[in-house]
Amino acid sequence: MEDIAAIGAGIRRARKEAGITQETLADLIETSSRTIHAIETGTGNPSLVTVAAAANAVGLHLRATDD
Structure with missing residues (x-):
């Protein structure tokens, strides 16, 4: 769950730095x-495609690792 929260926090930070609202x-x-709220707070069950789209839209890129 930490990874989910970290991804959401990163998207939120990048969104705010870009000066756009959750609605935008x-x-x-x-x-x-x-x-978007669910992604940023690590709640709900958004699809990976939607999370990746949100990340891409704010200039972030998700990458899978074998940790």
């Missing part, structure tokens, strides 16, 4: 602001 990010990736 949601519009950009064609999802709801509720889903």
Whole structure:
């Protein structure tokens, strides 16, 4: 669960640095602001595709590792 929270926090930080709202990010990736909130807080069960889209939209890239 730490990884999920860290990803969400990173997306939130990048979104705020970009100066966009959760609603704007949601519009950009064609999802709801509720889903963006869930991603950023590590709650709910958003799809990996949606999380990756949110990350990409704010200039982040997810990478899988074998840790």
